[in-house]
Amino acid sequence: NAGVTQTPKFRILKIGQSMTLQCAQDMNHNYMYWYRQDPGMGLKLIYYSVGAGITDKGEVPNGYNVSRSTTEDFPLRLELAAPSQTSVYFCASSYRDGEKLFFGSGTQLSVL
């Protein structure tokens, strides 16, 4: 029962570096989401996808990019890392739009 799998679990980046956070789900969900969680705060939506080949911006998309070439995978790309992107990133998926999200265990990212 893998559910939603995120890699890596931890990462430290230097300012200006780029990286891709990986997310995969094995529940055949069409809907996938990326959220970020800053200390003591709730989750803010970065990007979401309603199916392979379709993505859209959430509340805080600046500095990020996504792609959805398959139903299973939804990677999040940081092109020029900035300290403001230090956060915990959660990927999630759902069977129906915006309902009963299943979350991965998160990626803790520090940009120094």
Place this chain on the structure above:
Amino acid sequence: GQQLNQSPQSMFIQEGEDVSMNCTSSSIFNTWLWYKQEPGEGPVLLIALYKAGELTSNGRLTAQFGITRKDSFLNISASIPSDVGIYFCAGRDTGRRALTFGSGTRLQVQP
């Protein structure tokens, strides 16, 4: 943007006590969800609510979808140490995709 106010921000209680927390929204929601997050993990769904006035239980947890559709409540009865964590409300209205999350209620239980 959409606002979800969750209170209280934190609670420190004795084992066996009952707990109540709530969320209020600036707009009408058609779905309310309650999640629990433990350290180092992603949120896990506790209860989902889909109709105004709906009252749903999951073991010692009970949640209600407010009549006004702008609020929701979560109660935990007879708390135990494993209830420790951060509880998030989340909601969705008809005009938006994805969920909006509250800022969380951090619960600590003293054995």
